[in-house]
Amino acid sequence: MKLNIALLAGDGIGPEVIEQAVKVSDAIAQKFGHEITWKPALTGAAAIDAVGEPYPDSTHEVCKNADAVLFGAIGHPKYDNDPSAPVRPEQGLLKMRKALGLFANVRPTFTFPSLLDKSPLKRERIEGTDLVFLRELTGGIYFGEKGRKDNGDTAFDNCVYTRAEVQRLAKKGFELAMTRSKKLCCVDKANVLETSRLWRETVQAMEKDYPEVEVSYEFVDAVAMRLVQWPNSYDVLITENLFGDILTDEASVISGSMGLMPSASMGAEVSLFEPIHGSYPQATGLNIANPMATVLSAAMMFENFGLTEEGKTMRDAVNKALEAGVVTEDLADGGKAYGTKEVGDWLAANI
Amino acid sequence: MKLNIALLAGDGIGPEVIEQAVKVSDAIAQKFGHEITWKPALTGAAAIDAVGEPYPDSTHEVCKNADAVLFGAIGHPKYDNDPSAPVRPEQGLLKMRKALGLFANVRPTFTFPSLLDKSPLKRERIEGTDLVFLRELTGGIYFGEKGRKDNGDTAFDNCVYTRAEVQRLAKKGFELAMTRSKKLCCVDKANVLETSRLWRETVQAMEKDYPEVEVSYEFVDAVAMRLVQWPNSYDVLITENLFGDILTDEASVISGSMGLMPSASMGAEVSLFEPIHGSYPQATGLNIANPMATVLSAAMMFENFGLTEEGKTMRDAVNKALEAGVVTEDLADGGKAYGTKEVGDWLAANI
Ligand SMILES: CC(C)[C@H](C(=O)O)[C@@H](O)C(=O)O
C-alpha cells in the first residue's frame, strides 16, 4: 500500500513522541512492503509562533490531501489560564476538527496487566476493563452560536444537534459494537435536555437495524458514577461532544495506563490519530516522554486502513517492551528507565 | 427556637428515612429546647398519583411558608427510561428548585474512617478527602430555551448565565472557603464556552474582596480526572448547573460513604435539605434503607439555622452508631444488620 500521512508533531513532547511513532511505522512498512510518505505540517503553539495561527491553511491543505493524519500534542504554558487570549492553540484544534469533518472521536480505555497497580482504583474494580467511547466531535455546544448580551452581563452558548449528526455517530457505535461484545450504551441527559431526547429517540429508531446489539440508555451523571464503580461493566459508549469530553477524560485515569492510551478521530474523508496525553511542556527535549501511546495511535491508523496484521504487530511490540521492562521513567517504578528514543529504537527493532 | 419545617417524604424509601430524621430531630429539639412543627406535603410520583402533578401548588405554599424543607427522595420505576412521558417526577424537582429559588446546591464529600474500605479507590487515594461542591442550581442549560426545528429533526438547548447569577453562587463559595481551608476551585470550560468565560471573569473580579482565599481555575474535564486521582487535593469547588450535576455524582462514589452523604440546596428565603441517594424503589417498605444520610441532612439544616451544637450532636450520634456497628445491611459487612427504624431509634436515644 502507498500511504500519504500528514505529520502534525505540535508542541512540547509532541515532536519527540512522533519521531518514535514514525520510526516504528517505517519498520512496519518495510516488513509488510508498504510505502509511507510523511508530510510534516505546523500546528498548535508552534504554528502560532511561526505564522500567527494554530491551524494554518497550508496545514489544512496537507491534511485534506493525506490518507490520514498522525498527531502529537498541542498546548504551551504561555497560553494557559488565559481563555480570552485572542489566539490560542485549542482554537486550532476545534478549527481542524470542523474543517476536516472529524465527527467521531474514538477513545478506548483498556488495561495492561503489568500496569494494573498504577490505577487509583482497586485491582478488583479495574481488572478486565476494556471499553470504548465514541464522542461526537463536531457538533453540540462547542460549535453552536455563543456570545454576550446586556453589555456583556449575560453570556450564552447554544447546544444544537441534528438527527443526521446523531445517526452518523450512532451508526459508527452500532458497527463497533457488532465487532465487540454487542453492547452499546447511549449516554445522555434526556430527563432534562431536548438535544438528549433527540439523541435517544434517534438511537432507539436505529435499534431495529442492529437486532443483535443490546442497547442501554443511561444518564450522564449515572455514567460518571459507574465509570468509577464498575468500569468493566461497559463496552461501547456513544455520546455527544461535551459529555464525551468529560467522561473520556474521567475514563482515561481509571486504568492506570493513561500514558499509553491512543485515540482516533474519524471523518468521512480523512481520519486523525493521536495519543490522549498532552504536550507536557516540562518534559520537552529531555528524552523522557513515553512514546507508546503515539505508537499505539499509529497502530490504530494501520488498522483503520484494514491493515490488521500490521496494527497487531505494533501492539505486540509494545506489550513485549512492557514485559521486558523497556520503558520510560513514568513506568520504570524504581527500575531502569530508558529514553524516549531508546524505547522507539527497541520497538522498531522488534517489529 | 420555633421551627416550621416542610416535610417532603417523596417516593420509595423516602417516607421511611424521613421518619427517622424526624425522630432524631425531635430528640434534638427536646434536648435543646426548640419547638419543631412538621408540615407534610406531597411531591414526586406520590404527588402525581394523588393530584396529577409532581410539585403541586399546595406543596409550594407549604414550602414557601416554612423555615426550611426536609426532603426524602423522589422517583419511581414506572417513570424510568421514558424521558418523553408527559408528567415526570424530575419535572417537579426542577419546578421546585426554580420556584423556591434554590440557587446553590451544597454537596459535601467526606470519608468515615470505618467505611474507607468500601471506596472503589485505594485507601491512600481517598484518605483525608473532605471537599464540598457548590453547584449552581437554577440556571444554565437546565432552564434556557429548548425546543425543536426542521420538523423535529433539529433540537437545541440554550445555556445562559448572567453575571448576577454567577456572583450570587460565587459569593457563597468564597464565604464557605473562608470557614474552611481558604482554597476555592472554579470549575469551567472557559477554553470553549462563553458562559464559562463569564464565570471565570466574574470570579476573578471577586478575588480582591477575599484576599485570603486562594483561587484556582480548572477545566471540567481536568477536574473529572483529578477527582479520581487525588480527591483530597480539593476543598471548595464552585461550578455551573450541568457540570455540577456530573461532578457531584462522580465525587459521591469515590468516598465509599455514598449512602451517608447529605446535601443542601440554599435559596434566598428558604433552603432544602436532602440525602443524595435516590428513592431505591426495590427497598420500599422493607425497613432496610439506611437513614443516616437523611439524619445528616437534618444536621445540616440545624447548622444552617446557626444551631451548630445541635448539628454536631446529631453527627456525633451517627459516628457513634457507625463505631458501635448499629447500621443497616448496606454497611453491616456480614455482621448484624439493624432495621431502618431501629437505627433511627438508637440515634434518637443517643442524642
Ligand atoms: C482543548 C479542548 C478544546 C479539547 C476539547 O474540549 O475538546 C480537549 O479537552 C479534548 O478533549 O480534546
Ligand SMILES: CC(C)[C@H](C(=O)O)[C@@H](O)C(=O)O
Ligand atoms: C433528576 C435530575 C433532573 C437531577 C438533575 O440533573 O439535576 C438529578 O440528577 C440531580 O442531580 O438532582
